[in-house]
Amino acid sequence: MKFMKKAAIDFGFKRTGIAFTDPQEKIVSRVETVETSNVLKVLEENQPLSEIIVGFPINLKMTFTKSTYGAIDAALEIAKYFSFTPVYLMDERFTTNIASSMGKKELIDGISASILLDERLNGAKGSRVFWVIPPISKKVVNLINSFNSKRLLMIGSALRGLETLYGGTDVEIFEDVPTFFRLRSKNEKYSLHFGIIWDIILQRRDLIDLVVCEKDNFEKVREIFKDHAIIVVEGERCEGTFLVGGRWLKIERESQR
Numbered sequence: 001m002k003f004m005k006k007a008a009i010d011f012g013f014k015r016t017g018i019a020f021t022d023p024q025e026k027i028v029s030r031v032e033t034v035e036t037s038n039v040l041k042v043l044e045e046n047q048p049l050s051e052i053i054v055g056f057p058i059n060l061k062m063t064f065t066k067s068t069y070g071a072i073d074a075a076l077e078i079a080k081y082f083s084f085t086p087v088y089l090m091d092e093r094f095t096t097n098i099a100s101s102m103g104k105k106e107l108i109d110g111i112s113a114s115i116l117l118d119e120r121l122n123g124a125k126g127s128r129v130f131w132v133i134p135p136i137s138k139k140v141v142n143l144i145n146s147f148n149s150k151r152l153l154m155i156g157s158a159l160r161g162l163e164t165l166y167g168g169t170d171v172e173i174f175e176d177v178p179t180f181f182r183l184r185s186k187n188e189k190y191s192l193h194f195g196i197i198w199d200i201i202l203q204r205r206d207l208i209d210l211v212v213c214e215k216d217n218f219e220k221v222r223e224i225f226k227d228h229a230i231i232v233v234e235g236e237r238c239e240g241t242f243l244v245g246g247r248w249l250k251i252e253r254e255s256q257r
Helices: 036-047 066-081 094-098 107-123 138-146 198-203 216-226
Strands: 005-010 017-022 026-037 049-054 087-091 127-130 151-155 170-175 179-182 194-195 210-215 228-237 243-244 249-252
Touching: 005 107, 017 036, 017 107, 026 036, 026 107, 036 066, 049 066, 049 107, 066 087, 066 127, 066 179, 087 107, 198 216, 210 216, 216 228, 216 249
Parallel strands: 005 049, 049 087, 127 179, 151 170, 151 210, 170 194, 210 228
Antiparallel strands: 005 017, 017 026, 087 127, 179 194, 228 249, 243 249
């Protein structure tokens, strides 16, 4: 029987904490702090790994910081490098505070990683990270261009496949199953996919030109956006629908801006 280990990472721009389980994945058995530039090397030396957990440092107001984007970039890079090892982002809002009360400053990153890994061993959930380059449908591009949209929001996991970053348009996707994808774009930007958090969507309301959502989410989307954006709903073929990328879409509300 081939034993494997789990690993957890507390990302930092200069130093990163890494923790590993024992080969039976029962307990956290080793913790270290390394230069961030050496993270991939350390993970490579400890293969095979059954999964890699990366701490997701979102703040208590559920908004993103520089560290949040840094952790996402790190997770995506790891997912790209270790394409056959599952990589997950996991909430770490309280791990640093707990770690600070447990050890010296130079040990905090490693302790944070060990707390993250221990939580995972006790059943904490994470968001799977993939590195993918989906095909860019010309019909989707035409849809975006027809509304002259620069900020596009998609809500619902069934909309996966309509994803694209094109011509300076930013795409942000909220879906039922939390997942993070790396998408192709001219500027190598990424689109974030995570569970439907309506408070975060509300924060972005004034920035969004076009919303594409599933039928089940339409009433909530209409409540949030009112006349602030064009709302396009995916559903079954009927009067007024048009086909885009194999999906039937219908404009339910025009922007009154």
